[in-house]
Amino acid sequence: MLMQTHEARLDSLRQELQRQGLDGFVVPISDEHMSEYIGSYAQRLSWLTGFGGSAGSAVVLRKDSSKGGKGAAMFIDGRYTIQVRDQVDERLYDYCLVPDVEMGRWIAENAGAGAKIGYDAWLHTKGWADRIGKALTKKGMSLVPVEQNPVDAVWEDQPQPSSAPATIHVDEHSGRSSADKRTEVANWLKEEGYDAAVIPALDSIAWLLNIRGTDVERTPVALSYVIAHADGTAELFVAPEKITPELTQHLGNAVTVRQRDAFEGALADMKGKTVSVDPDYGVAGIYQALEAAGAKPVADRDPTILPKAIKNPVEVQGHRDAQARDGAAVTKFLHWLATEATSGKETELSAAAKLRAFRDETGLLRDQSFDTISAAGPHAAIPHYRVDEESSLTIEQGSVFLCDSGGQYLDGTTDITRTVWISGAGEKAKPTAEVRDRFTRVLKGHIAIDRAVFPQGTAGGELDGFARQFLWQVGLDYGHGTGHGVGSFLGVHEGPQRIAKMTGSYPGTGQELHEGMILSNEPGYYKGGEYGIRIENLILTVAREVDGAGFGTDGGRFLGFDTLTFVPIARDMVEASLLTEDEKAWWNDYHARCREILAPQLSGDVLAWMEDACKPL
Template identity: 65%
Template sequence: MTETLAPARPAATAHEARLAALRNELAARGLDGFVIPISDEHMSEYVGAYAQRLHWLTGFGGSAGSAAVLADKAAMFVDGRYTIQVREQVDGRLFEYQSVPATSATAWLADNAGAGAKIGFDPWLHGKPWADATAAVLKAKGAQLVPVESNPIDAIWADQPAPSPAPALVQSTQLAGQPSEAKRSAVAEWLSAKGLDAAVISALDSVAWLLNIRGADVDRTPVALSFVLAHADGTAELFIAEEKVTPELRAHLGNAVTIRPREMFVPQLQALAGKKVAVDPERTVQAVFAALAGAGASVAELTDPTVLPKAVKNSAEQAGQRASQARDGAAVAKFLHWLSIEAPKGGQDELSAAAQLRAFRDETGVLRDLSFDTISAAGPNGAQCHYKVSEETNRAIDPASVYLVDSGGQYADGTTDITRTVWIATPDGLSEPTAEHKDRFTRVLKGHIALGTALFPKGTVGAQLDTLARMHLWAAGLDYAHGTGHGVGSFLSVHEGPQRIAKPQAGQAGTSTELMPGMILSNEPGYYKEGEYGIRIENLVLVEARDVPGQEGEYFGFENLTWVPIDRTLVDTALLTRDELKWWDEYHARVEALLAPQLQSAALAWLKEACAPLSRG
C-alpha cells in the first residue's frame, strides 16, 4: 500500500508570523482584539516610520485605512481609493477585505466580537469621537473597548525605527507673511472671547504654522514632532524632544514661548486642573482628553483656532505659491519632454520615470522634499487612484499605452501637487489612443475646465461644486471614487483642511466648509478602468474675489496656479465646446509664456509644440 503524504504547508509569511505574534501578545494582556489605524500621536495623515504599525503588520502601504484583529479572524478597512491596492498588498488568507464607508472597524467588531470581549485600542492613535462611538457600540453588544497603556505592536516590533531626531527649523516671517507673535495674539484673543484659558494644539501642521517652524520628522511633510499649549495671555509652551532644539529656534521663539521636553506634555495637561481648555476632537487623540478629564480641567470641544487662518493664505504665501509653481512647472515640463523621447524607445519603467522626475526637481537647487510619494503608474497600475510604486509592483512603461504621474514638491515658498496623464507613443510615432481613451480623457478634461472656470457666490461649499467636475462623466454613466479637490498647505501638508471639494459624505469633514479667498485647493477629476488604465488631470487653484457686472453680493472664482502642458494627443476635440477650446488655448499660451524662459533647446521646442493652439482639425 502506497502511503499518501499530506501536501506540505506553505512557509509562514512575515505578516502571518507578525499577526500570530500580535495575537499572542493580546492574549498575554487579557485582550480579545485590537484596532490598528494609520495614525500617530497627532492624528496625522502621513506618519513617521516609527508609527507605520499598520504597514508593518499587514503590508498595506496606503495613507488611509485600518485593521481590526480578533483571536480567530482579522479584517482590513479601506475606502474606494485603495480597493485594488489592498488586495495586492494584504494577504486575503489573513485579513478580510472590508469597504468603507459601507462598513467600518467598529461595525465589524460589533458583528464579530463576542459578548464579554475586551477590545484594545491605543488612546494615543485614535480620536475621542471614534473611541466614544466604538465604546458605545461594543457596550450594546456586551463587549468592552479598553485603552492600552502601551501599544502591543511596539512590544513585538523588534526593529521598530525610533522617532526622527532631526532639528526643528525656523520658517522666516518673509515667507510666512506674518510673525508668530501675531498668530499667537490672534489665538489669545479667540480664547479670551470664549472665556477659555488655553488651547491644545496637537496637529503637527498647526504647530508649525502657529510658531513659524518646520521640520523633517515626517517624510514628505516638513513638520517637527511636537505639541503646543497656547494660553490666553499670548504665551505658549512647546513640547519637543530636546535634541531638536537649536539656538536658532530658541532665538526665534523668544521669551513668550517656553520650550519643554516632550515627555512633560502630559504632566502639564494634568496641571491644568480647574482651567477651561479648548481641544479639537477631530485633530486630537483620546489620550489628551483623558489626561485633562482626569486632572479636573473643563474641556471645550472646539475646532483648532489655527485651522481656518492657516487655510486662508496671506499675500506672501500666495506669492510664494505662484513662484514655487512656476519653478516646479518647468521641472515637470522637462520631465514630460524627456518622457516623450525616452519612453517610446522602451526600457523605462515606473521607478526610473519617478527618479528622473525627482532629478529635474532637484535641479532647481531649492527642493526640500517631495510633497508625497510620486504616483508613477503605467497601464493598469494607473487604475489605482493612490498607487505607490515599489520594486515588487514596478511596471514597464510600454509604448502605445497610457501613463499617469501624480507628483509634487516641497519648497520653502510653497507646496505643489500636479497630475498629468500622457499617451506613450511608439518609436514610429504612429500609434494612437483608442476612441475610448480619448472619450474618457476628454470628459475628465471637460470636468476640470468646468470646475476651474466656476463662478460662485460667497457661502458656497465644496460639495456644491463637486458635480461640475463629474457631470460629463456622469452623462456617460461613469464616475470616480475619490474627492475632486483637497486643500494644500504653504510649505506644509499637501492635504490640508478644512476646505474640500467632494461628494457630501456622512462623517467626512470639509465638504461643508465655506470656500474663502486665499484658500488653495486641487482640481483633479479622473477616470479609472480596472485592469487597464487610469486618467487624472490635476492643477492647484486659489479662491479669489471676482467682479461680475450687476452682481448682487460677493462672488468668487479660481485663479489657476499650476502651469504645465496637458497632453493634446488624448483629446477628442469634437467633444469640446468653443469656450472649452478657448480655455485650452489661453491656458497653454500662459504655460508657454511662464515656462519658456526656463527651458532651452529641445525642451523649449517641445514646449512650443505642446502649447500650440488646439483646433478641431
C-alpha cells in the same frame, strides 16, 4: 518569505494580547497627532500586515472568530480595494470595505461574549472611541485603553522617532510673525471663553510658531505639541535635541520650551481650566488626561486651521514662484516621456526617479510633497497607486501613463497630475477614440471648476458636480474627491476646504470657500485593469467682478479661481469636437500662459517641444 514574516508577527501580537488580558486590539494608521503621513516609528499597521496605504485599520482578535473566521480583518475604503489584496495575506485577514462593513459591528459579530477589545488612546480620536465603545457595550463587550501598545511590545526593531533639529520658517516665506499669529489665537480664546487650546496637529504647530522640521516624510514638520494660552503665551513640548540656540531666540520669551514627554503631565496640571481641543486631531488620550485632571475639555476647531488655509500675499506669491519653478521641472519630464520613455525600456520606478532628478536640478527642492504616483497602463486605474520594486511596470508603447507628483519648496508646496499617451508605431501612435473621449470629459470638468464663479458663502462641495457632469452624461463617475486644500511648505493635503461629494465621506465639503484658499482641481476617470486619467492643477480662490454683482452691490460678493499650475496638457489626448468654443478659448489662453511662464526657464529641444505642445487648438 514575507507572508510568513507577517504571519509570525500576527502570532506574536496574539500572544501579547493574551499576556495583557485582551481579547482583541485595533491597529490604525496614525500617530499621536492624527497626521496624514506618519513617521517610520508609527507605521504599526504596515509592519504588522504589509499594507502600504495611507488610510486603514486592522482588528486582531486573540483567537479565531467565534463564527469560525480568521479572527483578524483589514478595514479600508474604496481607494484601496486592489492594493489591500496585493499586500495583505488573505489567509490571515478578512477584507472589509468601509462604510459597507462597520468596525464595531464586525467586532461584535466575531469576538466572544464579554470580550475586552484594547485600543491605544493616543492613536484614536475621542469620537472614534466613543462610537466603537458604544457599539461594543450594546453587545456586552468593552473597549479599553491599554497602558502599553501591544504592537510596540512585540516590534523588536521599531525605529525611534526622528531626532532631527527643528528649523525656523522665516517671515520672508511665512508672511506673518509667530507673535502676530499667537495674538490672533489668544483673541479667539478670549472671545470663546477658553483658557487655553491644545494644538496637537503638527502642521498647525509649524504654522503657529513659524517652524518646520524633517520628522515626517513629505511633510516638513517637527514632532511636538503646543498648548496656547489666552494671554498670548504658548508652551512647546518637543524633544530637547530638536531645539537649537537660533530656534530658542526665534521663539522668544512668550514660548516656553518643555520636553515632549512632559506633555501629558502638563495636561494633568490644568485643573479648573476650560480647554479647547480639536476633535479631529485631539486623540482620546488628551481628553482623558484633561478630564482626569478636573479640567473641562471642549471640542472645537483648532483656531489655526482657518487662518492657515487663507494664504496671505507673501504666501500667495511664494506659491506662484514655486509653481513656476516646479512647472519647468515637470515640463522637462514630459519632454523626456515623449522622447525617451517610448523606447519600452523605462519603468514606473525609473520615471519617478527621473522626475525627482528634474526637481532636484532646481537646487531648491526640500522633499517631495508625497510619494509620486507613477502609473503605467492598468496601474493608472488605481487612483492612489504607489510604485515599488515588486509592482513596477514597464512603460509600454500604445498605453496611458499617469503621473501625480509634487514638491516641497520653502516658498510653496506643489501638486500636479498629467496623463499622457506613450506613442508607438502604427495603431499605437495615437490614443483610442474611447481614451480621447474620457480624457476630454475629464478636461471639460477641469475647465468647469477653473472657470467657476460663485457667491461668497459657497462651500466646496457645492462645486463638485461642475467637474463630474460631463462624465455623468455618459453614465460614468470617479471615486475620489475633486479638490483638496494645499499648504505653504506644509501638508499637500490641508483642510478645512474640499471639493467633493457632500455625502459625509469627505470632511470639509461644507466649508465655505474664502479668498486666499488654495485647492487642487483634479477630476478623473478610471477603467479598472486598463487605464486611468486625471488632470490636476492647483487653483487660488480670488475675488471676481461680475456684472450686476461684486463688491458691495445688491448682488453680493463673488469669488472664482486663478490657476497656479502651468504645464502643458496632453494635446493628442483631446477630442476637440467635444469642446465648446469657450472651452477651446480656455485651452488656448491656458497654454499661452504656459509659454509665457515656462519659456524663460527652458532651452533647446525642451523649449521647442513645449512650444509645440502649447499650440492653439
